[in-house]
Amino acid sequence: MATPSYxxxxxxxxxxxxxxxxxxxxxxxxxxxxxxxxxxxxxxxxTTYARQKVAQxxxxxxxxxxxxxxxxxxxxxxxxxxxxxxxxxxxxxxxETTALLALLxxxxxxxxxxxxxxxxxxLFEHVFARFGIETSYVDATSAPLAEKAVKPSTKMLWVESxxxxxxxxxxxxxxxxxxxxxxxxxxxxxxxxxxxxxxxLDLGADVVVHSITKYLGGHSDVLGGALLVNSxxxxxxxxxxxxxxxxxxxxxxxxxTLRGIKTLAVRMEQHQKNALAVARFLxxxxxxSRVLYxxxxxxxxxxxxxxxxxxxxxxxxxxxxxxxxxxxxxxxxLRLFTLAESLGGxxxxxxxxxxxxxxxxEKAEREKIGISDTLIRVSVGIEDPADLIAxxxxxxxx
Numbered sequence: 001m002a003t004p005s006y007x008x009x010x011x012x013x014x015x016x017x018x019x020x021x022x023x024x025x026x027x028x029x030x031x032x033x034x035x036x037x038x039x040x041x042x043x044x045x046x047t048t049y050a051r052q053k054v055a056q057x058x059x060x061x062x063x064x065x066x067x068x069x070x071x072x073x074x075x076x077x078x079x080x081x082x083x084x085x086x087x088x089x090x091x092x093x094x095x096e097t098t099a100l101l102a103l104l105x106x107x108x109x110x111x112x113x114x115x116x117x118x119x120x121x122x123l124f125e126h127v128f129a130r131f132g133i134e135t136s137y138v139d140a141t142s143a144p145l146a147e148k149a150v151k152p153s154t155k156m157l158w159v160e161s162x163x164x165x166x167x168x169x170x171x172x173x174x175x176x177x178x179x180x181x182x183x184x185x186x187x188x189x190x191x192x193x194x195x196x197x198x199x200x201l202d203l204g205a206d207v208v209v210h211s212i213t214k215y216l217g218g219h220s221d222v223l224g225g226a227l228l229v230n231s232x233x234x235x236x237x238x239x240x241x242x243x244x245x246x247x248x249x250x251x252x253x254x255x256x257t258l259r260g261i262k263t264l265a266v267r268m269e270q271h272q273k274n275a276l277a278v279a280r281f282l283x284x285x286x287x288x289s290r291v292l293y294x295x296x297x298x299x300x301x302x303x304x305x306x307x308x309x310x311x312x313x314x315x316x317x318x319x320x321x322x323x324x325x326x327x328x329x330x331x332x333x334l335r336l337f338t339l340a341e342s343l344g345g346x347x348x349x350x351x352x353x354x355x356x357x358x359x360x361x362e363k364a365e366r367e368k369i370g371i372s373d374t375l376i377r378v379s380v381g382i383e384d385p386a387d388l389i390a391x392x393x394x395x396x397x398x
Contacts, residue, residue: 018080018196019265026075027258041072043255065243069251073258074226077216080195080261081208083228085235087242088249088257092191092211092225093119097127098245099227099238100187100207106132109153113140113170115163115369117189118358141301143174150182160189161198161308165317165353165377166370167292169301172308176204185234191215191344196268197311201230207238212249214344215314218260218267224249267346270382271314274348277385278378278392282318287330287396289374292317314380315343317353324373326398327352331376333395336387343379348388350378 016024027041044067049060060066070088078086089095101123104110110124114137124135140146140159150157157179161169172188179186187207188200194215200208210216212224229235242248249257272295279293291298294305295312305312320327331339337350341357351357354366354373361371380388 021079022076022264023262025079026072041069041255041258043251044068045251063251064246064248067248067251067254069258070249070254073249073254073261076258076261077195077210077212077226078228080264081190081201081228082195082199083201083208084230084232085228085239087227087235087238088212088254089225089227089242090247090249090253091223092209092213093123094247095209095225095227096120096123098247099241100209101128101133102241102245103185103237104128104133104155107153108133108155109151110135110156110158111146111149111154111184112137112158113160113163113168114138115166115168115371116158116160117164117191118353118360120158120189122360139168140170140175141168143171143178146170146175147178147182150178150184154182154184156187157184158187158189160192161200162192162294162305162313162315164192164315165357165375167294167299167315167317169294169304169308171304172200172203172205179206180204192315193309193311193313194264194268194344196264197272197313198309201228203308206231206234212257213342215268215271216261216264216344217257218264218344218346219256220342220345220347222253222256222260224253224257267382268311268314271380272311274382274385274388275312275314275316275378275380278380278388279316281389281392282316285393285396287321287326287398289319289321315378316380317375317377319372320374320376322374324352324354327374327376329398330395333398334391335394336383336391337378337395343377345379346382348379348381348383350376353377 047063051057073088074086112135136149138145138149159170176186185206188205189209190200191211191214208228210226212226276295279291279296282288282291293316337348340349353371
């Protein structure tokens, strides 16, 4: 079933802005046929839907195939990413596993960014490798290196920008040109910046991946994933896989995500404002050896960040001077930052990738990429920035 379009603005009216669509897309009372005029999309819990004639199903047939609450979210996500179609899944990894990587077969090859979310790399290395799907990892900050890794069996080019956790960027337009020339599917994980700051489909990507657990949900209380595409044919294949495998987002989680997205614009602005303040503080601290944040002029790809995105997001990384023990001492002295995995919530989260999010990678592999034992990743929340800096300052006095 094709995802319906969000009703466009009246003829002659200006295009609706991001914040307006974040609030209204998919949820306008006139969008839902037969609705009671709910201002917020209601939670539809029915698992099956009645039909009047045996051979003629209605708009909805079975909850795994489609659900009104999930549909409202998919319409909203598509609107925000400038996509024609959206699909919502039970997690980001579920979206990758049951729909996206299911496009491949034994003997196919993926070229992927070497700095990648640990869960995605684990999926490539320990699950899909068993089915004969090979992955090569390259430093995709260099488009020529990425293209050099393409083989006759390559079917997919997979990147994050910024990457997790080293905050490296790739030129998405250049990746799209490589994909076009070689007939590849370009997949861009846009979780770190969200559609508020970056729209990879506009830059030539074929598929955008989101962990909606992060900034889209925004409150550390919902698990979900999403895929956004423009191609009719690709959407039909992904939707078929979603329906066949069944890893769909439940109605209540769709409702929570719809609720969270309404404040995405204002949240992202504050996340970015706070992250820049934190980055500037850390750059001047004697116990910090390097800061990795695309919004800082010291970042080697700062100009690329400005060229392909409208902002820099709320995630940064930095290295503590000293040993892993020093990094642990710092983390355990924090009082306002929460020592926890994940990112994108209103509260500030902090973690040590080598022992937490990327612990599944071998130490030699982490070191080859540049993930040291003293690397710290921060998801800067929307608290008062002075309080965040004060907490970092006291914790760095170890």
